[in-house]
Amino acid sequence: xxxxxxxxxxxxxxxxxYYAIKFGWVGMKxxxxxxxxxxxxxxxxxxxxxxxxxxAISFALYPHIKNDYALLRTAVSFxxxxxxxxxxxxxxxxxxxxxxxxxxxxxxxxxxxxxAYPHARIVYINFLEIEDAVLEGRVxxxxxxxxxxxxxxxALEVERELWEIxxxxxxxxxxxxxxxxxxxxxMPLSRAIDLEAMLTQAVRVAREHKxxxxxxxxxxxxxxxxxxxxxxxxxLYANDDSITLSPLQLQAIDTLYALGFxxxxxxxxxxxxxxxxxxxxxxxxxx
Numbered sequence: 001x002x003x004x005x006x007x008x009x010x011x012x013x014x015x016x017x018y019y020a021i022k023f024g025w026v027g028m029k030x031x032x033x034x035x036x037x038x039x040x041x042x043x044x045x046x047x048x049x050x051x052x053x054x055x056a057i058s059f060a061l062y063p064h065i066k067n068d069y070a071l072l073r074t075a076v077s078f079x080x081x082x083x084x085x086x087x088x089x090x091x092x093x094x095x096x097x098x099x100x101x102x103x104x105x106x107x108x109x110x111x112x113x114x115x116a117y118p119h120a121r122i123v124y125i126n127f128l129e130i131e132d133a134v135l136e137g138r139v140x141x142x143x144x145x146x147x148x149x150x151x152x153x154x155a156l157e158v159e160r161e162l163w164e165i166x167x168x169x170x171x172x173x174x175x176x177x178x179x180x181x182x183x184x185x186x187m188p189l190s191r192a193i194d195l196e197a198m199l200t201q202a203v204r205v206a207r208e209h210k211x212x213x214x215x216x217x218x219x220x221x222x223x224x225x226x227x228x229x230x231x232x233x234x235x236l237y238a239n240d241d242s243i244t245l246s247p248l249q250l251q252a253i254d255t256l257y258a259l260g261f262x263x264x265x266x267x268x269x270x271x272x273x274x275x276x277x278x279x280x281x282x283x284x285x286x287x
Contacts, residue, residue, distance in 0.1 A: 003032045004195070007052040009179075010037040011146040012223040012230055013238035014056055017075045019213060019222070020202040028198050039126055040145070040179065041104025048106075053184050054195070059177040059253055060108040062275075063266045069182035070192065070277045073245040074200040077237040078252070079176035084109040084162040085149050087134060088141040094159060101134065101142035103127035108178050108256065109143050109162050115263050116165045131156070147225050147233055169259055174252040178237070183277065192277050203243045210234065245276075 006021075008014035014037075020026045021033055036052065044061045046052060050068050062071055088094060099121045102110045114122070125133060130142035131152055141159060144152055166176045181199065183192055206213050214230055217223050223230055241249070250272055257270040 001032045005034050005052045007036045007055040009040050012233050016238045017203045020205045025205055026202040044106035057182050058107040060111040061106040063270050066275050071275050072181040072196050074203050075181045076242050077179045079163050083176045084143050084145045085158050086143050086160045087156045088159045090157045098140040101125050101130045101139040103145050112165050170255045177253045177256050193279050196277050
């Protein structure tokens, strides 16, 4: 039996979108799946090394791995009026060159932040440590991601929403691309097509059975948040728009990559539709 390694973050949306596979609700004949939960920047770095067959990544990383990985259409997270938050201690004013903690060099929020605040002094730390770093004064500000955008300490306040930065940079009207999944290109095409379909079905089944799956995740202590916060969080980042990329989401990703090229983050412009798995070959194979 062939083993497929799937890496994802330990935050609730990734856990939710993967665990229909882990619990055996969805699968593929002849394949065994092993999962690894790692923080998002570790996932990005490991994707640069080609470590896992399939991996959650920040959308901003993808142009750096496009030759080795295809971008999947499923298990995507976008912000729509919300997203990562730049926070600081209440009442403090940030200087032009303020010191800020970000969750990783290759994250989408880091790229947008660096465009908006070119003079900030950046340190990269694990996303779970950012809130404490701000509270303790080790940094002037930090960008919160994942569940922490809902649960941060009341001694902190939002300086700016990354959603606002995205709207200004993109021209408005597009969802904020945050994270997706990538699949190793060395995988045979027929298997890649079937695997993307299975992963899509896993997210669809998770959504269809959200209450049952959420309860199972909570009972097994697989998520870091309580039931009410989980409900809110899943509607933000593991919702019906996470099942498969829409034309508007594809436009948003292209806009992100155009901004990255314009500001020197990428060597060339990129149109994401050129790097998706060519699923039309499945119909040709069966004709």
